[in-house]
Amino acid sequence: MARNMYPGHCYKCGAYVPAGYGHFERRWGQSGNKWRIQCVKCASGRIVTDKDPCVQKAIEKRKEREKSK
Numbered sequence: 506m507a508r509n510m511y512p513g514h515c516y517k518c519g520a521y522v523p524a525g526y527g528h529f530e531r532r533w534g535q536s537g538n539k540w541r542i543q544c545v546k547c548a549s550g551r552i553v554t555d556k557d558p559c560v561q562k563a564i565e566k567r568k569e570r571e572k573s574k
Contacts, residue, residue, distance in 0.1 A: 508559050508562070509542050510564075510566055513527075517547040
């Protein structure tokens with residue numbers, strides 16, 4: 506799964522998930538394509554910090570995307 510670039514709430518535990526601290530997944534429903542976030546703790550049981558390379562990479566990607574708009 507890919508890390509989330511945008512914050513949201515975990516669909517399993519309801520916790521707030523900042524950018525890079527979770528995974529996003531596509532869910533198809535009656536109203537079409539939707540995205541949802543799952544925190545890393547619910548996905549794999551790990552606890553991540555600001556120093557985690559995946560967190561830093563997701564935050565950098567988001568900043569790059571915002572600059573290009």
